[in-house]
Amino acid sequence: MSKQTKLQPGERAFNLLLLLFSLGIFYEAYRISGPGFESINSPGAFPIGLGIILMLSMIVIITGQLRKPKPDTQGALDEARQFLSAHFPLPIVVFSAMAIGYLLLLESLGFIISTLLFLFASMVYLRHGRLVSSAVIAGVSIAIIYILFTLLFQVYLP
């Protein structure tokens, strides 16, 4: 009695992309030491083997999909919509944008200010307000991180 799980929305497209990626890896491996397979002991031999393994395992996965029931969607557009709503809800989109903004600000504003801003803004957003406690937690956290990493672990901060 094996449990036959349904395919997830977007799973077929993702696996096809991974198959394309595997083909790309195989091509890149084939180009090592000039185009072509030089010898069984060349720098490209093991990478070519990995490329083949990637392609074969992905073909097995895609073949296995054929036995699974399709997701309950109506057309590609609906499948894309379901995929986005299941895996990219608003908190993930907003938090990702904040994280990218934080990395971009790190170099111009420095670690302490940008981290303080990121921690404060993301905590306020994820906790739906609570300005004062978020500010206190962000401040205390940055102080602990600074002491721990610069004084104790002697690590350079961004």
Add this chain to the structure above:
Amino acid sequence: MTDSLAYFLMSWTDLSLLLLTAAGTFAGIYIGAIPGLSVTMAVSILISFTFAWDVNDALALMVGVFCGGVYGGSRTAILLNIPGAPSAVATSFDGYPLAQRGEAGQAIGLSTVMSVIGGLIGVLVLASTAPVLSEFALQFAPRDYFLIAVLGLLLVGSLAAESLSRGIFAAALGAVIGLVGMDPVTAEGRFTLGSMQLLGGIHYVVVMIGLFGVAEAFFQLHQLSVKPVRQNVEKIIPSLNLVLKFLPLSIRTSLIGVIVGALPGTGGDIASLFAYDHAKRSVKHPSRPFGKGAYEGLVAPESANNAAVGGAFVPMLTLGMPGDAVTAVMIGALVIHGLNPGPMLMVTTPHIFWFVVGALVLANLFLLIFGLMGIKLFAKVVELPKAILIPLILVLCVVGSYSLNNSMTEVYWMLGFGIAGYFLKIFGFEMGPIILGVILGPLMDNTYRQAMASVGDSTPALLIELVTNPLSIILTLAIVLLLVSNLPLKRMIRGSENG
């Protein structure tokens, strides 16, 4: 004999050495536990500022950090499902489900005791059988190392992933990432896409932080409204009955750990996976199903990865070959202090061997004390609301990846791997095989080429060696058995019967 005992007890009787071992163990636990900080990184940093120290002081501190760090990785594996180190990957399989049930305190208490038992067994084996084991390891040919790495990847692939094909894909993907950069033999670029920056390769810690830290943080955003499981940390010290119940399994898996740890290149990561697999196959009636919070699934990897520490020192001290990444760094430390790790080390400076053995035993005792003391505070971390914890995890990931090379490039790589890991996780690809592939990929490439060179680049000659050399036969058979046992034979037979 008297001299050996005196060297063994040196770190116990000298107050400064005692304190350095204690401080190292304490720091190691937290370094191992904090996502983004690795024991290898910590020991590398320690070398830079213990350069001018006495060799015993430096070794005491590093041995403590090593022991504490291997254990510390299990804490975040249990509490956050983020293994602090590759050796704690197997710990998360059952440790995290235990924390989700609110039994984090009991899980950490048991893992502490089992880690110490494993660690002490490892040291005992190191002290008593080092010469024998090193001679055995000397007989290993490159093809055997290659086979062991293949076996390790297949094991983690079959254990951690939804299906073996997904596990193999993930492991091969990791190996490709591990090979990015300059070929160590010919200096040709591999998978660099013509980029000069990629010639230096991608640091495996960046991949680890991205896949385990960032991807997990994004995943946890799905459960913002879920109230954190209140962890039961009242009963921390496991009962004697519980310890005795798991003692035989702990001893068995410790022995697996010390043997695997003694093989050069294979450390606690593979040891813990072998041990987990052993527990899964040998324990008929686990406390709960494996993967759902079985204590056996916690005892086996935790005993093995700490036992592997003792094992890793065997080839390092007797052959000058690193047992794992940390001992590779420690070889550098010994050389800096004017010592020559290798067969002559035990002849010319036997005190170093016995000093390390003594410091390892002491570090394990400190591990027991610190491990059982700080759990209440540590378990509070998971009671923190996710809305506070997730931004903090991301900041720690940024600091950890930046500190590797003091460069933002690593930070962007880390974020890239985090996003890729999030997508892979959505569709059932596990992170464990990827990271082990990253670590073992270059080792496999190297040993494969050595094996081919040893038979004059003749594939038939290599195949003949695989089926004629006793050790290679055993390893090849193990790989074949593992592959066959994962084939859907029943379904295939039924399919052919149905026409």
